[in-house]
Amino acid sequence: MSTIRAPVIEEPARPVREYWADANRTQRTNNNMGGTDADPVPNQPVKEDWDHNLVVDDYKLKLHCPKELEQELQNSTR
Numbered sequence: 001m002s003t004i005r006a007p008v009i010e011e012p013a014r015p016v017r018e019y020w021a022d023a024n025r026t027q028r029t030n031n032n033m034g035g036t037d038a039d040p041v042p043n044q045p046v047k048e049d050w051d052h053n054l055v056v057d058d059y060k061l062k063l064h065c066p067k068e069l070e071q072e073l074q075n076s077t078r
Helices: 049-064 067-075
Strands: 033-035 040-042
Antiparallel strands (some): 033 040
16 A cells, blocks of 8 residues: 555646737737727637637546546546
8 A cells, every 4th residue: 555656637727718819810818808998899719619618628527537537447446
C-alpha cells in the first residue's frame, strides 16, 4: 500500500466564448458587445454556436470524469 500513489488529475480549462473585436477579424475578445457605450453593437462570435457547444460538452465530460480516471476504473478488478 505504501507504493500506491494518488492519481494526478488536472482540472480541464473552462471554455470561454470568444468574439471578434474588429471588423477585420484580427483581434479576439470575450466581450459579446462592441462599439461605444452610447451605441453598442454585438460582436460576431469566433465559433458557431454548435461548435462552441461541442467544446462545452467536452468540458463537462472531462469535469465529470477525466479520461485517465475512467481508464483506471475500467482496469480495476472491482
